[in-house]
Amino acid sequence: MSVDGDRRRGPERSRRLPREVRERQILDAAVRVFSEHGYHYASMDEISDVAGVSKPMIYAYLGAKEDLFTECIRREAIGLMEAISKGVRSELTPDMQLWHGLDAFFGYVDDHRESWLVLHRQATSAGGPFSRQLLEMRARAITLIDALLTKTASSEGMDSQARKGTEAHAAALVGACESLADWWLDHPDIPARVLATRAMNLVWMGFGDLMEGNVWTPTHPES
Amino acid sequence: MSVDGDRRRGPERSRRLPREVRERQILDAAVRVFSEHGYHYASMDEISDVAGVSKPMIYAYLGAKEDLFTECIRREAIGLMEAISKGVRSELTPDMQLWHGLDAFFGYVDDHRESWLVLHRQATSAGGPFSRQLLEMRARAITLIDALLTKTASSEGMDSQARKGTEAHAAALVGACESLADWWLDHPDIPARVLATRAMNLVWMGFGDLMEGNVWTPTHPES
DNA sequence: ACGTAGCCTTACTCCGGAGTAGGTAGCGGA
DNA sequence: TCCGCTACCTACTCCGGAGTAAGGCTACGT
Structure with missing residues (x-):
């Protein structure tokens, strides 16, 4: 046996x-x-x-084991970033760039679940030198998205109020996408495009509202 | 020495x-x-x-070590859930309930960073029996939020289209909050209430848009 | 006084798994 | 044909840290 x-x-x-x-x-x-x-x-x-x-x-x-793991992270991170870069073509409007980026992201995760697991769940928690790579990647993503939001905000004629919030908004989006991806691992029946669209709506619409001064407050009168 | x-x-x-x-x-x-x-x-x-x-x-x-860790998770999870429960008073409108829940959540994380670290980062990754507790808690949170969204959606006269998306929307919110909380650990200078408000706007506004059929699509004509 | 129950410690055992020493096998060149 | 080089393996060592055996001290009941 x-x-x-x-x-x-x-x-x-x-x-x-x-x-x-x-x-x-x-x-x-x-x-x-x-x-x-x-x-x-x-x-x-x-x-x-x-x-x-x-x-x-x-x-x-x-x-050694640490080096090996680090190298895994590096390789997979590069793969993910490349996949996203292919989606984001700079001649498109910001919203289309964002959408293609999201679509590429979820597409990559769909095709490389193992990579994503290593990259996100493992590297995040096995602290120390490993998370560096991750934090760096995330920071780049946030900066990129922040730029898109800012571009839109300024072309839309919005400033001060909405503008200073863009980075946190971008961070929230990145976080939301990471979590969506993790959540997705346990609900594999949903197609990638649906997730991308959902993320897009979640953030873009909320962002649009913010720009229009349409903000929820605790004393909101509605309903 | x-x-x-x-x-x-x-x-x-x-x-x-x-x-x-x-x-x-x-x-x-x-x-x-x-x-x-x-x-x-x-x-x-x-x-x-x-x-x-x-x-x-x-x-x-x-x-043993595993038992000890499990017990930590259990205790901290109960603490978090209790903190949130105190915020959500069922006689309030759904949006106020949600906001108080978010506020309580971020308040708790602010006061118990260590607990949150153990609960979220550690338990999530040190797989196996540990994540059970977490998944269960998250599932409860999603169900709860889903209920709030659904209640609003129906009282607002929306159905089918928006309705079937509420659970995923709730999942996205939970995920976004978790990530925001993690991100927050590295940006401690932001007050809890601001985070809560931000999360609220991110999701509630996006959700409101969804209900009104105001949906972003790849062929969106705007700008 | 003396037993006994439960709080608490020192000083081990033992093993999984990271990391390595040292040797073998096949290939290219002279 | 022999040399030597590189790819490659078997068979170890060694240690951190989980888990434990065996006993000591103190308080209380009788």
Whole structure:
């Protein structure tokens, strides 16, 4: 029984491959395993097993466990950012840019659930040097969105009041999207585009209202 | 040098206290340490040290590390829910209920950053049995908010279109708040009420627009 | 006075898993 | 054919930290 021993091996144990290929295999395996068990419960033994490679190879090519994880984060973060960049074409109007960005984001998460898990859930919590990469990425996203909102706000003739709030608004949007993505992992039946549209409406409409001075206050008279 | 050894001890090592008190001390210490280092990097030794108690006491009273952590989650989750419940008085209009709930939430996070850290960041990522508690709490929050939105939607005479989206909208709100709270940890200078108001505007206004059929679409003609 | 119950400690065991030492196998060049 | 280089593996070491065995002190009941 338990013929199981090596069922999870990835590539058929092939020999003497160039370093580049091995590194890819290892990183792929690492992302798989980290996303499945979380950083701490993932063992180097399992990663090496899944990669179809022995443990010392990992240390030789990618370094210690922390380094390996960091490299995973880096690679996946770059992938995500590239995916989003492809969506945001600067000749479009701000709202279209935002929408395409959102669409690309949810599309990426849809296609790379494991990557997203590693990137967001794991890196966020396994504190220290790991979250750096994340915070940086998030900061870039916020800045980008802030720029779009600001552009719209000024072209729409709005200032002071609405303007100073754009960054927090952008942060809220980013946060909302991250959470939506996480929530989505447990409700996989919803198509990506629907999520993107929902996020868009959530924020863009609220933002439009803000710009028009249409603000809810605790003493709101309605209903 | 390093007279430091026991500087972090909490209560002045006092003897023969009743079990009830010790349990409180231990849980307090555990929340402190878990929030500071994260579940895995937190050691039982440090917790016992901070609690001013020896390690076997923890095992005698609260059980293994997992049990201890679970108990922390439980206690803090109950605390948060109670704080929110105090805000939401059912004789108010839905929008006021929502606003008081949000205000209570951000107020709680403001007063209990450590608790929130443990509750959200740690429990979310240190997967398995821990996140149960969280998912359950979140689910309750979503249901509650969904009810408020639905009530408003129907009293406002809206149906089908807007109605089926309320749950996802509620999920988005919850997610947005969680992220706002996390983001807030790194921007502590903002008062809680401002965050609550911002969240309220983000969602309520967007929701109002949705109900009025004022929806953004990719082919939106504006600007 | 003496038992006993429960608070509390020191000083261990033990193991999973990170990281490594040292050797083998196949390939390119002379 | 031999050298040596690089890809690669087996088989360890070693340690942090979870969990525990075994007993000491104090208070109270009788």
